[in-house]
Amino acid sequence: MTQDVEMKDQAVPSNSVSSAIPSPLQHLKEIASLIETGAYAREVRRIVRAIRLTLAMRQKLKASVLSAFLNSALVLGSEVHSRLSSYLPKEDDHDMEIDTATSATLAPVKHSLPELEIYCYLLVLIFLIDQKRYNEAKACSSASVTRLKNLNRRTIDVLAARLYFYYSLSYELTGDLAEIRGNLLSLHRIATLRHDELGQETLLNLLLRNYLHYNLYDQAEKLRSKAPRFEAHSNQQFCRYLFYLGKIRTIQLEYTDAKESLLQAARKAPVAALGFRLQCNKWAVIVRLLLGEIPERTVFMQKGMEKALRPYFELTNAVRIGDLELFKTVAEKFSSTFTSDGTHNLIVRLRHNVIRTGLRNISISYSRISLADVAKKLRLDSANPVADAESIVAKAIRDGAIDATLDHANGWMVSKETGDIYSTNEPQFAFNSRIAFCLNMHNEAVRALRFPPNSHKEKEGSDKRRERQQQEQELAKHIAEEDDDDF
Known part of the structure; x- marks a missing residue:
């Protein structure tokens, strides 16, 4: 008996442990x-x-x-x-x-x-x-x-x-992603008719991903522009939408809007979504380079992204220096990475930015330089480098990238002397615009903290006024009834 009791007592903890998990x-x-x-x-x-x-x-x-x-x-x-x-x-x-x-x-x-x-x-x-x-x-x-x-x-x-x-x-x-495109379109139509906004978000992103997978950017933009507008219900779906929108804007040469969408998607994405944030940063780096901006070094030193962003760091360094030979070396070295990321075609566009940066450095360093030396310093490897250098310099002058003149007869590029910018009014204008921006932001912040003047008192007064008028009407009605009774 005692042994049975002891065995039962020993069996209870094991059952409790199994039920606890x-x-x-x-x-x-x-x-x-x-x-x-x-x-x-x-x-x-x-x-x-x-x-x-x-x-x-x-x-x-x-x-x-x-x-x-x-x-x-x-x-x-x-x-x-x-x-x-x-x-x-x-x-x-x-x-x-x-x-x-x-x-x-x-x-x-x-x-x-x-x-x-x-x-x-x-x-x-x-x-x-x-x-x-x-x-x-x-x-x-x-x-x-x-x-x-x-x-x-x-x-x-x-x-x-x-x-x-x-x-x-x-x-x-x-x-087999192309097989379900028609089915996804019908599902999106059904979700729209049923007012299923979460389904609309998800299906719209899936359709955009479907089109972009096959590089059908025009069809993706048509769908995005014609899709019904609604308030975003899922942060994840909204981040995906911003990323796809940024890719579409990049291909359509709308770099400013693309940069804003990609950076916003990277900021709104969850911390655990490392792969998604990595893709957003890769595209954002390319877009900023196409805009003529140089991303900060901290962008490439984010936790968990150093190794994956290494090719883009070397590419940014080549664009910053303006070395066309180094740019070609980096593009060939990491061509497989750029192709898998879908950014290879965008990097081809960067060649013009590299040439323009190198030409700007040359115009600052030399007051007058021959076009042959320009072609040599830019490392142009075409059949007629002097003619190509002349066309590149002419286009840069027309676009305002450099402040110089082109002497076709002598084959020279003559740079204009850069005067002291502080002797002009440009620093004053820049300083004034920054002060105006800060004052405007301060005024908007103060205005947002204000309440409508005496709103609670007006509400209380209107309620009391309405109550008083109702009491006066009841009193007048009571007096009239008493007068009728007297008659």
Whole structure:
């Protein structure tokens, strides 16, 4: 008897420890109950939380756990259960014993909510992508999108947006991204008609990514300009939109707008999204170089980005110096990196900036120099370097890049003497503009802190006035009734 009591007492701590650490299956059950509560109460925030909890335990998703969860969440033998179970591999005997034991304790499900059904699609799709079974992921995502077209519930919008993302990702990983472009357009139209703004955001970004993947920048800009305007609901989707907008503006030579969009996307992106911020910084560096700006050294020394931004640092150094030979060497050395980043065509445009920078340095250093020496210093490797140097100098003078004159007869470039800029009014104008900007910002800040004058008193006075008028009307009506009674 004493031994039995001691054995029971020893068994209690082990059970308490096992119950204190819930299994992945129990986690999924809790998430499913959260989705059910959100669906019945029509609270989207609960479903958003369920998705976050799912992504946090993504590494723990296994075939046995998913199979047991499908048995508990879906009707056994239904079409959805059979389809999703077919994507999961057969479990071992040990896993099957655990699954049957856990599923036997579950209450039988009479029907499944559409939200739970879509959530099961999402779990299986994530598992297939993580297992690199991309062809099966394509089939699963296509089936889930077909099912979503028949569901018009606002509580499914968050799950649908996540499914759209993995739907496009599965086709992108297999190189068949062009096949779903028409389907994405129809889904975007459906989301617009249903006022699903989160779905519109996600699908618009997926369509822009689809077009940019095949360098269809004109079609991407037409879609972006014609798409309906709405308030951004997801910070991640808004960052992606700014990044794609920056790429479109860069290709369309609108460098100022492109720089603003790319820097804003990099600032708004989460700290954990290192790869996304890295891409934004790469494109922003190229755009700033095309604008004639030299990025600060701190841009290339950001934590976790030093190695990836090294090619762009050397490229920036070559542009800053104006050395065309060094620029060609860097471009050839890191050509594979630039091609994979999609910035190779932009770097070809930088050649003109390098030549202009070198020409500006020459005009500052020499008051008069022959065009042959200009071609030699710029290291022009064309068939007729003197003629090319003459055309380059003429264009730079016309654009205002250098302050010089061209002597065609003698073959010289004569630089004008640079006077003392402090003897002119330019420093005064620059200083005055900065002071005006600071004063304007100060006045706007002070104005924003002000309240409307005596707004609470006016409101109180109007309420009292209305109450007094009502009392006077009631009093006049009472006096009139008394006069009638006297008669």
